[in-house]
Amino acid sequence: xxxxxxxxxxxxxxxxxxxxxxxxxxxxxxxxxxxxxxxxxxxxxxxxxxxxxxxxxxxxxxxxxxxxxxxxxxxxxxxxxxxxxxxxxxxxxxxxxxxxxxxxxxxxxx
Amino acid sequence: xxxxxxxxxxxxxxxxxxxxxxxxxxxxxxxxxxxxxxxxxxxxxxxxxxxxxxxxxxxxxxxxxxxxxxxxxxxxxxxxxxxxxxxxxxxxxxxxxxxxxxxxxxxxxxxxxxxx
Numbered sequence: 001x002x003x004x005x006x007x008x009x010x011x012x013x014x015x016x017x018x019x020x021x022x023x024x025x026x027x028x029x030x031x032x033x034x035x036x037x038x039x040x041x042x043x044x045x046x047x048x049x050x051x052x053x054x055x056x057x058x059x060x061x062x063x064x065x066x067x068x069x070x071x072x073x074x075x076x077x078x079x080x081x082x083x084x085x086x087x088x089x090x091x092x093x094x095x096x097x098x099x100x101x102x103x104x105x106x107x108x109x110x
Numbered sequence: 111x112x113x114x115x116x117x118x119x120x121x122x123x124x125x126x127x128x129x130x131x132x133x134x135x136x137x138x139x140x141x142x143x144x145x146x147x148x149x150x151x152x153x154x155x156x157x158x159x160x161x162x163x164x165x166x167x168x169x170x171x172x173x174x175x176x177x178x179x180x181x182x183x184x185x186x187x188x189x190x191x192x193x194x195x196x197x198x199x200x201x202x203x204x205x206x207x208x209x210x211x212x213x214x215x216x217x218x219x220x221x222x223x224x225x226x
Binding site: 034041100101 | 114143145152153154155158166168169199201203212213214215216217218219220
């Protein structure tokens, strides 16, 4: 599975959009991009995933560049409860395990 | 529709004792994954199982650790002769399988093991 690179930490003002980048320059054609987050010491929570097209759900939007070498997770109106570690994972179709890196610690400030 | 259920949520053991952690996957999910998170560290994959089969145990320590997912009942992560370094949060996740292409994991709340 392709390796991902994320910034260690980011801050965001409450109510503003949080844009979390992820580089996956070695991604293969059959690999999906997944985003999870872990709030404090809770179990990780799935956010969104995509293959080629941009995706949106009730939690976030995922923007994948045309060459698929990077992506951005967008939380449109960040709240204090969005403070968490955000993990970007790349994994091929029909793969089993997901490998979590160090993620980005997002701190939403009032 | 209950999510992934893990128990116990907290477990305290003395060095040398055994720890058994249980995980019941979401209804309809046939794949189970175990991850370990040491204090102040990230999630580390341990093992991936289907019913009665271990598919990938590349993250399991060579000794003292074992996992099973029997035909009936929950998945069990067993740690024999625990040591202080085993103190961690152990997370279980489940997924419906790989037939749909994407493999989205649903995680439980975790079991926190403390070894005295």
